[in-house]
Amino acid sequence: EDQVTQSPEALRLQEGESSSLNCSYTVSGLRGLFWYRQDPGKGPEFLFTLYSAGEEKEKERLKATLTKKESFLHITAPKPEDSATYLCAALSGSRLTFGEGTQLTVNP
Amino acid sequence: NAGVTQTPKFQVLKTGQSMTLQCAQDMNHNSMYWYRQDPGMGLRLIYYSASEGTTDKGEVPNGYNVSRLNKREFSLRLESAAPSQTSVYFCASSGELVGELFFGEGSRLTVL
Numbered sequence: 414e415d416q417v418t419q420s421p422e423a424l425r426l427q428e429g430e431s432s433s434l435n436c437s438y439t440v441s442g443l444r445g446l447f448w449y450r451q452d453p454g455k456g457p458e459f460l461f462t463l464y465s466a467g468e469e470k471e472k473e474r475l476k477a478t479l480t481k482k483e484s485f486l487h488i489t490a491p492k493p494e495d496s497a498t499y500l501c502a503a504l505s506g507s508r509l510t511f512g513e514g515t516q517l518t519v520n521p
Numbered sequence: 522n523a524g525v526t527q528t529p530k531f532q533v534l535k536t537g538q539s540m541t542l543q544c545a546q547d548m549n550h551n552s553m554y555w556y557r558q559d560p561g562m563g564l565r566l567i568y569y570s571a572s573e574g575t576t577d578k579g580e581v582p583n584g585y586n587v588s589r590l591n592k593r594e595f596s597l598r599l600e601s602a603a604p605s606q607t608s609v610y611f612c613a614s615s616g617e618l619v620g621e622l623f624f625g626e627g628s629r630l631t632v633l
Contacts, residue, residue, distance in 0.1 A: 417563075445620045456525070456611050456624030457564070500564070504620040511564040 415440040417503050419512035426491055426519050434486040434515045436501035445504040446484045448477050450497045451514065457500055491519045523547055527612050527625035534602045534632045542597040542628050544612030552615045553595035554579075554622065555587060557608040564611070570595055602632045 416439045426432055438446065445464050449457035461470040463479035470477045474495060476487045486499055498514040525546045534540055546553065555567040566579030570589040584606060586598045595614075599606060609629050613622040 447620045447622075449622075454627070456613070456626050457622070459621050459623065462618065462621055502564075502620065507619065509566070509620055509622075513561065513563040 415503065415505050415508060415510040417501060417510045417512040419499075419501055419515050421515060422513070423516045424518070426488075426517070428492055428519055428521050429490050431487070431489045431491070433488070434499055434517070436484040436486070436512055437482060438484070438501075438503040438510075439482075440503045440505035440510065442505050443503060444506070446479050447502045447504070447509075448484070448486055449500040449502065451500055452497050460499075488517070491517075493519045493521050495519050525612055525614055525623050525625035527610075527628050529628060530626065531629050532631070534599075534630065536603060536632060538602050538632075539598065539600050540602065540630075541599075542610055542612070542630075543594070544596065544625060545594045546612075546614040546623070547593065548614060548616070548623060549592070550614035550616050550623070551592070552619070553589065554613040554615070555585075555595070555597045556611045556613065557581065558611060558627075559608050567597065567610075599630075602630075604632045606630065607632045 418437045420435045448460040451457040461477040466481045496519045498516045500514045502511045528543045551572045554569040556564045568587040570576045573592045609627045612625045
């Protein structure tokens with residue numbers, strides 16, 4: 414059974430304090446690993462797609478990386494507006510499995 | 522450009538009542554999806570439609586029906602609502618890149 418596990422469940426950072434979120438996956442034949450951002454009361458917003466181990470994608474203060482077993486979302490010098498829940502999802506065949514998310518709070 | 526629009530945003534039902542959640546997308550996407558999101562469970566796929574005229578069951582289809590009315594619209598129907606269907610429902614669409622989903626803002630349903 415496909416499984417996606419995100420850690421930690423919640424993370425509090427001070428503004429400017431860099432950190433990483435983890436997404437571990439167990440799927441047969443990964444076709445893609447996706448990161449989303451979800452603000453309270455809103456739908457998830459697509460951020461990145463990673464297709465193969467070693468691949469990296471960047472957007473502003475966010476960088477996503479992928480290995481054969483996990484993906485990391487690195488947040489460099491975060492700002493309060495980066496506060497949100499970050500979801501990852503793994504695609505195997507036509508089946509997309511979501512993790513439960515990491516709730517990130519960045520304090521000013 | 523509205524993207525994915527869902528209605529209603531909020532709904533309270535009594536057990537046994539029926540209702541339909543509406544979804545429309547203006548991105549000319551072929552694929553559309555209905556998910557539910559519950560605390561501690563993540564996003565779970567209820568039904569999806571890979572193209573106009575086709576629908577398939579997802580992970581948690583029991584108690585739901587769907588209709589792909591045309592390329593733009595995909596509705597979700599609860600025939601006899603149960604308290605276990607209290608959840609936040611998201612409609613999404615995707616183009617050629619499966620996994621890159623565009624979500625609506627959600628419909629918050631409470632079944633008493």
